[in-house]
Amino acid sequence: MSLVRLKIKGISYSQTQNGAYALILNEVEGDRKLPIVIGAFEAQSIAIALEKEIKPPRPLTHDLFKNFSDRFDIIIKQVIIHKLVDGVFYSSIICERDGIEEIVDARTSDAIALALRFNAPIFTYKTILDKAGIFLKFSSKDKEKKDGEGSIMVDEILQEGETVEIESGASDGYTELTVEELELELKKAVNNEDYEKAAKLRDEISKRN
Numbered sequence: 001m002s003l004v005r006l007k008i009k010g011i012s013y014s015q016t017q018n019g020a021y022a023l024i025l026n027e028v029e030g031d032r033k034l035p036i037v038i039g040a041f042e043a044q045s046i047a048i049a050l051e052k053e054i055k056p057p058r059p060l061t062h063d064l065f066k067n068f069s070d071r072f073d074i075i076i077k078q079v080i081i082h083k084l085v086d087g088v089f090y091s092s093i094i095c096e097r098d099g100i101e102e103i104v105d106a107r108t109s110d111a112i113a114l115a116l117r118f119n120a121p122i123f124t125y126k127t128i129l130d131k132a133g134i135f136l137k138f139s140s141k142d143k144e145k146k147d148g149e150g151s152i153m154v155d156e157i158l159q160e161g162e163t164v165e166i167e168s169g170a171s172d173g174y175t176e177l178t179v180e181e182l183e184l185e186l187k188k189a190v191n192n193e194d195y196e197k198a199a200k201l202r203d204e205i206s207k208r209n
Contacts, residue, residue, distance in 0.1 A: 003080070003123040008050065008112070009033060011043050023112065025122065032133035034081075034124065036089055042109035047199040049116035054190055054198050062110070066117040073097055079115040081108055081124040084132055174204040182208075 009026040021043035025034040038046075045062050048054055059067060069075070074097045083090035091111040093104045106114075115122050174182060182205050189198035 038109040044195040045113045062113040076118040079111040
């Protein structure tokens with residue numbers, strides 16, 4: 001079976017279901033998206049790894065695993081999403097130490113959070129992408145123009161097992177703040193280990209730059 005390389009497109013969250021997030025993966029050489037429902041902790045950990053400028057004052061669980069692996073010369077070579085059963089994705093982490101390769105089972109969200117920290121590629125099988133991959137035809141702006149036609153909302157995937165339109169979420173009043181005020185709030189959020197808020201603030205700052 002042929003492998004297809006994936007990259008992270010974004011993370012979206014549900015407006016109605018607390019703690020429910022959707023991680024959107026995109027095939028590198030194509031337009032199909034692969035949506036994966038993940039928990040709040042894993043979503044925050046992945047967001048922290050994506051936002052290089054956010055440095056937690058203490059290591060998160062996945063950071064601790066990275067530090068542990070570095071100390072004992074263990075590297076993660078790649079992550080493979082190898083199975084899809086009843087809407088649940090199963091993944092394997094391909095590790096290596098002293099030239100010996102090992103395969104470790106992992107939840108897909110954990111595997112991707114670690115892949116980011118090791119700069120390891122993420123793959124899935126073509127058969128899985130053929131089964132669960134979809135095309136997003138409209139961006140958020142297009143969706144507004146088309147009155148929602150062709151887009152699938154976040155809550156729909158969480159209820160029906162389909163994919164989602166990537167949404168930035170509510171601004172929480174951040175649009176009214178200056179860049180300097182946003183930077184100050186970002187530092188406070190990181191110091192308080194409120195990484196969900198920190199990720200939203202970083203998104204707002206990125207829009208301004």
